Amino acid sequence: MSQSSLAAHQTHTLDIAKIRADFPILQRTVHKKPLIYLDNAASSQKPNQVIEAVARYYRRHNANVHRGLHTLSEEATTAYESAREKVRAFINAAEIAEVIFTKGTTEAINLVASSYGRAHLRAGDEVLITYMEHHSNIVPWQMICEQTGAVLRVCPINERGELLMDEFERLLNDKTRIVAFNHISNSLGTVNPVKRMVQLAHAAGAVTLVDGAQAVPHQGVDVRDLDCDFYAFSGHKMFAPTGIGVLYGKRYLLEQMPPYQGGGDMIKSVSFEKTVYNELPSKFEAGTPIIAGAVGLGAAIDYLNEVGLEAISDYEYGLLTYGTEQLKTVPGLRMIGEAAEKTSVFSFVLDGAHPHDIGTILSHTGVAVRTGHHCTEPLMKFFKVPATVRASLAFYNTREEIDALVVGLGKVREMLL
Amino acid sequence: MNGIAPGVKALYREAIKDYAARLADWPPPEVVTHRAEGFNPHCGDALETALHCREGRIAALGFDSESCVVCHASAALMAQVLQGIAVETVPKALESFENALRGHIEWPEVFDEASCLEPVRDFPSRIQCALLPWHTLAMCFHPQPTTACTEEEIPE
Structure with missing residues (x-):
């Protein structure tokens, strides 16, 4: 992350528990696990107010x-x-x-x-x-x-x-x-x-x-x-x-x-x-x-x-920094896209595991990510990958959910490698 | 593997992973008489099927593929089942495989081992992965081959 990015992100606090309570879908389970929704770049969830x-x-x-x-x-x-x-x-x-x-x-x-x-x-x-x-x-x-x-x-x-x-x-x-x-x-x-x-x-x-x-x-x-x-x-x-x-x-x-x-x-x-x-x-x-x-x-x-876009931007920047560090601990994981000015997206590949298989296994741990070319086929060709796994954030996501993604990737490695 | 549902464990059981690993045993043949590319727009999987047909039979077949476990396993199973069969029986074999995979019919005897793909039925978005090699094979015999696409019907 560049110095200018760091300087631009002062600390704003969000009441995440209150925010999460506004989004009823975040209370549901998937495959008997709490839903961890990390596909926000595809479509976001809706608060009760909407x-x-x-x-x-x-x-x-x-x-x-x-x-x-x-x-x-x-x-x-x-x-x-x-x-x-x-x-x-x-x-x-x-x-x-x-x-x-x-x-x-x-x-x-x-x-x-x-x-x-x-x-x-x-x-x-x-x-x-x-x-x-x-x-x-x-x-x-x-x-x-x-x-x-x-x-x-x-x-x-x-x-x-x-x-x-x-x-x-x-x-x-x-x-x-x-x-x-x-x-x-x-x-x-x-x-x-x-x-x-x-x-x-x-x-x-x-x-x-x-x-x-x-x-x-x-x-x-x-x-x-x-x-x-x-x-x-x-x-x-x-x-x-x-x-x-x-x-x-x-x-x-x-x-x-x-x-x-x-x-x-x-x-x-x-x-x-x-x-x-x-x-x-x-x-x-x-x-x-x-x-x-x-x-x-x-x-x-x-x-x-009401929540405040500045606070959202700061909070998500913290999640991005945390997630980037955590995902780098996963053996064989290669991040696709490491721009100095970046926000809210982790796109990656995992040695020996196809994104589609990763997506299916993660889904059964409750983690929703997108796998595929994300409607950017020329970009996939540039990075010489057929597809990536993309975890994308919104301000209702938490560090614990990123931890769950990392644990899920451990299960993927256990099953496939 | 605590916390993983039985369905997903079945999908990635050893039999399927073994078949996927065996795809490396099926490189494109040295002599190629038919070739087609296949693409799964759902996930970006790409696969090229190459055939050597001789005296009305598939004498050899193989693949270049950058795809998921399910697609690789399906391709390896297809190669095992179809090597040596008469070209004229290919359409019927494809139809039987797809119908069995979707659970419309029992697995025919010839596809005995392919039945290990049965757990794919529980993952509707993954059925296309299993069908990609088969759609691509069909495209090999098309009079004007284009890229086989799993979101379209098997070409006539």
């Missing part, structure tokens, strides 16, 4: 939004739009018009690739991504490059799982139109120097899209400070329901962009001759939106604000 908010919405307020005049519709609209304001404040966007609700990060990236990409990319233009992208930040760009004749460039990384920033600078040129990269790598936990990357991309005249799916549950995000043009994230990785996500975009860019999908709610008026599109953000929200999901996301933001 579950109840969604249930309350369905019990009392459920109706369609925006066009109804009756009480329930007005209440549903208020709940939905209040959630948008909570998101705006959460990421410090300038205005709610810049907050588009989507199904998740994937849809948000596809929206930008399809709408902005199709409108702005020409044959010979370049889109720059990085080697550590999730498939959802690779494939949409491949698709739009194929359709427009643009060229996809990929910034390499080093053996520790850090971007080669000199290569990043070298790859930026006057043909680069879009630069898309993750804030935090889902497979490695690497925290990328987003602000610097945005500055460099802007200097080259490109717009930037940041995949923030792995960042928002772990640290405060300020899109105006980062100065990114687009920022995408999912609710379900930040303790909200599945099916809801966010695309932040700067107003002037969103205004230039054609709608992504057509339908109800995204129009002002429709005739067979001409349709007038709605204002932002409705222009990009065709059809009945994911109202309950947005309500749940708003409740998750309230919850995170």
